[in-house]
Amino acid sequence: MPLETIAAELRRRNAWEATDLGMVMVRQWLGSIYAAWFTVALPLFMLLHLVCWGHWWLAPWLMWWLKPLLDRPPLYILSYALFGDPPDRRQFWRALPGLLLRRQAFAALTWRRLDVARSFTLPVTQLEGLAGKVRRQRLRDLSYPSRGAAIWLTVVGLHLEIALDFALIALVWMLTPDFIALEFFDLLDDSSQWGQLWLNVVGFCGLSLVEPFYVAAGFTLYLNRRAWLEAWDLELGFRKMAARLAPAGRVAAGLAMLALGLGLLMIPLENFAAEAPSRSNPPPPAIEESLMNPLCEQRRVREVELAQAGSSIKQALAETLKEPELHVCQVQERWRWRDDNSTESPPRSPPDPRPGQWFAATIELLLWLAVGLFIAVAGWWLWRRTPRAFTRARQRAAQSGPRLVQGRNEITIPPDAGLGDTAWRLWTEGQPREALRLLYQGSLAGLAAQHGLPVRSSATEDDCLRLAVAQLANPELLGFLRRLTRAWQAIAYAHRIPDEADARSLCLEWPRHFAAAGALPA
Amino acid sequence: MSTRSPTPVFLDTLRHVETPEGIELSLRVAGPVARVLAWSMDSLIRYGALWVLLMVLAMLGEGGMGLWLIALFLTEWFYPALFEVYAGGATPGKKALGLKVIHANGTPVDWPGALIRNLLRAVDFLPLLYGFGLVAMLCNRNFQRLGDLAAGTMVIYRDPAAAMPQLPPGRALPPPFPLNTAEQQLLIDFAERSTTLNPERQAELADLLARQTGLYGVAGVERLCAHARWLAGEPT
Numbered sequence: 001m002p003l004e005t006i007a008a009e010l011r012r013r014n015a016w017e018a019t020d021l022g023m024v025m026v027r028q029w030l031g032s033i034y035a036a037w038f039t040v041a042l043p044l045f046m047l048l049h050l051v052c053w054g055h056w057w058l059a060p061w062l063m064w065w066l067k068p069l070l071d072r073p074p075l076y077i078l079s080y081a082l083f084g085d086p087p088d089r090r091q092f093w094r095a096l097p098g099l100l101l102r103r104q105a106f107a108a109l110t111w112r113r114l115d116v117a118r119s120f121t122l123p124v125t126q127l128e129g130l131a132g133k134v135r136r137q138r139l140r141d142l143s144y145p146s147r148g149a150a151i152w153l154t155v156v157g158l159h160l161e162i163a164l165d166f167a168l169i170a171l172v173w174m175l176t177p178d179f180i181a182l183e184f185f186d187l188l189d190d191s192s193q194w195g196q197l198w199l200n201v202v203g204f205c206g207l208s209l210v211e212p213f214y215v216a217a218g219f220t221l222y223l224n225r226r227a228w229l230e231a232w233d234l235e236l237g238f239r240k241m242a243a244r245l246a247p248a249g250r251v252a253a254g255l256a257m258l259a260l261g262l263g264l265l266m267i268p269l270e271n272f273a274a275e276a277p278s279r280s281n282p283p284p285p286a287i288e289e290s291l292m293n294p295l296c297e298q299r300r301v302r303e304v305e306l307a308q309a310g311s312s313i314k315q316a317l318a319e320t321l322k323e324p325e326l327h328v329c330q331v332q333e334r335w336r337w338r339d340d341n342s343t344e345s346p347p348r349s350p351p352d353p354r355p356g357q358w359f360a361a362t363i364e365l366l367l368w369l370a371v372g373l374f375i376a377v378a379g380w381w382l383w384r385r386t387p388r389a390f391t392r393a394r395q396r397a398a399q400s401g402p403r404l405v406q407g408r409n410e411i412t413i414p415p416d417a418g419l420g421d422t423a424w425r426l427w428t429e430g431q432p433r434e435a436l437r438l439l440y441q442g443s444l445a446g447l448a449a450q451h452g453l454p455v456r457s458s459a460t461e462d463d464c465l466r467l468a469v470a471q472l473a474n475p476e477l478l479g480f481l482r483r484l485t486r487a488w489q490a491i492a493y494a495h496r497i498p499d500e501a502d503a504r505s506l507c508l509e510w511p512r513h514f515a516a517a518g519a520l521p522a
Numbered sequence: 523m524s525t526r527s528p529t530p531v532f533l534d535t536l537r538h539v540e541t542p543e544g545i546e547l548s549l550r551v552a553g554p555v556a557r558v559l560a561w562s563m564d565s566l567i568r569y570g571a572l573w574v575l576l577m578v579l580a581m582l583g584e585g586g587m588g589l590w591l592i593a594l595f596l597t598e599w600f601y602p603a604l605f606e607v608y609a610g611g612a613t614p615g616k617k618a619l620g621l622k623v624i625h626a627n628g629t630p631v632d633w634p635g636a637l638i639r640n641l642l643r644a645v646d647f648l649p650l651l652y653g654f655g656l657v658a659m660l661c662n663r664n665f666q667r668l669g670d671l672a673a674g675t676m677v678i679y680r681d682p683a684a685a686m687p688q689l690p691p692g693r694a695l696p697p698p699f700p701l702n703t704a705e706q707q708l709l710i711d712f713a714e715r716s717t718t719l720n721p722e723r724q725a726e727l728a729d730l731l732a733r734q735t736g737l738y739g740v741a742g743v744e745r746l747c748a749h750a751r752w753l754a755g756e757p758t
Contacts, residue, residue, distance in 0.1 A: 007532060007533055008532070008533040008534065009532065009533065009534035009536070011534075013535075013550075014620070014679065016552065016553070016555055016556035016559075016619065016620075016679070017535060017550060017552075017553075017679060019553060019555040019556075020535045020551070020552065020553030020555070020556075020665065021533065021534070021535055023553050023554065023660060023665070024533050024534070024535055025533055027660070027661075028533055152555070152559060153555055156554075156555050156558045156559060159558070160554070160558065160656060163650075163651035163652060163653065163656070164651075164653060164656065166650045166651050166653075167649050167650045167651055167652075167653025167654075168649075168653070169650075170648075170649035170650035170653070171649040171650075171653065173649075174649055209657075213660065217555065230719075230723060231712075231715060231719055231723065231727060233711075234708065234711060234712050234715070234727055235726075235727055235730065237704070237705070237708040238708070238712075238727055238730040238731055239730055241701075241705050241708065241731065241734075242730050242731055242733065242734065245699055245733075245734050246733060246734075
C-alpha cells in the first residue's frame with residue numbers, strides 16, 4: 001500500500017470527521033461505487049422476489065440479512081480508488097466472486113451478522129484478510145475509541161434509512177394528483193401483494209441511498225484509526241520532507257538559505273516607505289510602473305540603494321533582484337476572471353467620449369418619447385373610461401329627439417298629423433300591434449319634441465308615464481297617455497288586443513294632442 | 523468502475539476561508555452523522571424539558587395548557603436560534619458533539635442567519651423526517667442543508683484549545699537543514715507522539731529522514747526529537 005498515492009488528506013481527525021471523509025469519498029467516486037453496488041444489489045433484489053414468490057414480505061428481511069455481502073463491492077472500489085488505482089470493469093468482475101463467496105462470507109452472515117460495528121470490522125476482514133485469533137487481536141488493537149463511533153454510525157444509518165423510506169413514501173403521496181383518491185396510509189398498506197412490492201421497492205431505494213455512505217464512513221473510521229496508530233500523517237510528511245531535502249543536498253539547502261535571506265530582505269520594505277525615498281536618486285525610466293504604484297516605488301528605491309551600496313554581496317543581490325522572475329511588481333488595470341491566466345494587456349487607448357454621449361443622448365430621447373407616449377395613452381384611456389364620455393354621447397343622441405324611441409325599431413313613419421289615420425288603417429288591415437306601436441312611438445316622439453320631455457332610451461313605459469305625470473300639467477293629455485300606455489302594454493306584453501272602440505278613439509284623439517305641431521320633425 | 527481520473531484528487535473535509543487580513547482559516551465542516559446525533563440530543567433535551575413543564579403546568583388547568591402551548595411554540599421555533607446566537611453558535615447538543623454554526627465566510631452566526639437556517643428547517647423536513655435536508659447535505663461540498671444554503675451558514679467542528687507541546691525530555695539541537703513551518707510542526711508532532719508509537723514504528727519513521735540526519739534506528743529517533751525540542755524553544 002503506497003501511502004504517497006493516497007487521495008485523501010491524512011489529518012488526525014476525530015471520529016465524526018472521519019465519517020465525513022467517507023461521505024466525501026462516495027461523492028467523489030459516486031459513479032463507480034453505485035455501479036458496484038447495483039451490480040450486486042439489484043439482481044439480488046429481483047432474485048429474492050422470484051425465490052420468495054407469493055411471500056414477498058420475506059424479501060426485504062433476506063435482503064437485510066445479506067447486507068454484509070452487499071457492503072463488500074463498494075468497499076472494494078473505495079479501497080482501490082483511494083490509493084489512486086480505481087479498478088476497471090474486468091478487474092471488478094474478476095474480484096467479485098471472491099468478494100461474495102470467500103473472505104469469511106459464512107461467518108459474516110451467521111455469528112457476526114449482528115455485529116453492531118459491522119462497517120468498521122469489514123475492512124479488517126476484507127482488506128487485511130485476517131481471520132481467527134489474529135483478526136480478534138487486530139480488532140482489539142484498533143477498536144478503542146473508533147468502535148464506539150462505528151456503533152453510533154450503525155444507529156444513525158439505520159434511522160436515516162427508515163427516515164428516507166418514509167420521506168420517499170411521503171414524496172410520492174404529495175406528488176399524487178388529487179383525483180386519485182390516495183391516503184398516506186394507503187401507501188403503507190402491505191396487505192396486498194402489490195402493496196408489499198411497493199414497500200419493498202421503497203425499502204430498496206432507502207437502502208441503496210444509505211448503504212454505500214455507511215460502508216464508506218466505516219472505512220474512513222478504520223483508516224483514521226490506523227492513521228492515528230501508525231502515524232500515517234507523519235510518514236507522509238517525512239517522505240515529502242525527505243524528497244524535498246534529498247535531491248541536491250547541500251546545494252538545495254544553500255538555495256533555501258538564500259531564499260530565506262531574500263525573504264528577510266523584503267521585510268524592511270515597510271520601513272523604507274516611512275523614510276521617504278531620497279530625491280537624489282532619479283528613478284530609472286525603464287521601470288514605468290513605479291510611477292503608479294507605491295509598492296513598486298519602494299522596490300525601486302531598494303534596488304537603487306542596493307546597487308549603490310559598497311559591499312559586493314548587496315550589489316549581487318541587486319543584480320539578482322533585476323532578474324525577470326523576481327520582478328514581482330506588476331500593475332494590472334483591468335478586471336479579469338480568476339481562472340484566466342492570460343497576461344496580455346488589453347488595448348489601452350483612451351476611450352473616445354463621443355460615442356458614449358451619443359448613446360446617452362439617444363437613450364434620453366427614447367426615454368422622453370416613452371414618457372410622452374405613456375401620458376398620451378393614459379389620457380386616451382381616461383377619456384374613454386370616464387362617465388363624461390357617456391353623458392356626451394347621450395346628449396348628442398337626445399338632441400336628435402325623435403330618434404330616441406321606445407321599442408325595437410326606430411320610427412319609420414314621420415309622426416305627422418296623419419299618424420292617427422295611418423294607425424287606424426293598420427288596425428283595420430288586421431295589424432293592431434303595428435297600429436298601437438305607431439301610436440305609442442309617435443306619442444313619445446311628440447312628447448320629446450313638443451313638450452321637451454327627456455325620454456331616455458332605457459326608460460320603460462311606466463318610466464315615461466311617470467315622467468309625463470311629473471312634467472306635464474295637461475290632464476287631458478295625461479289621460480290619453482295613460483290609456484295609450486295601457487293599451488300598448490296589453491298588446492305588446494300580454495298579447496291582448498284592446499277593444500276596437502278604444503283603438504278607434506285613440507287613433508282619433510292622437511292628432512288632437514300632438515298634430516297641433518306641424519313643427520314635428522319630419 | 524472504469525473511470526481513471528486523469529488528475530489526482532485529494533479529498534478532505536476542510537473549507538478554506540481567507541480573512542480580510544489575508545489569513546487563511548481552515549474550517550472543518552461537519553457532516554451528517556455528527557449533526558444527526560446533535561439534533562437527536564437537542565430533541566431529547568427539548569422534549570424532556572417540555573414534558574417536565576407539562577407536568578407542572580397541567581396543574582393549572584386550561585390556562586396552564588395555554589401557557590404550555592406557547593412554550594411549545596417558542597421552543598419549537600426559537601430554541602436552536604437562541605442558542606446559536608447567544609451560546610457561541612452551538613445548541614447543547616452541538617456543544618456535546620463539538621460542533622458550532624458559523625457563517626460560510628467564517629464569521630460568527632448572527633440573528634438573521636440563525637433565524638433563517640432554523641425557520642427553514644420546515645423545508646429541510648420535507649417530505650418527511652428531513653428527507654430533503656439529508657439529500658442536500660450529502661450533495662453539498664460543505665454539508666449544508668437547504669436552510670444553511672439560504673442563510674449562508676455552515677456547521678463546523680470547534681477547534682480544541684491549543685495546548686503547549688509536551689515533548690519527552692532530552693537535549694535540544696538545531697536542525698542542520700532549513701525547515702518550513704509545516705515541517706517544523708511535523709517534527710514537533712513526531713516528538714510529541716513518539717511515546718504513543720511502538721519503537722519499531724518510531725525507527726521506521728525516523729529512517730525516512732536518515733539521509734538528512736545521518737542516523738538510523740533509535741539514534742535517528744532521538745536526533746529528530748532533539749531537533750523538535752530546539753524548534754519548540756528549549757535551550758540547547
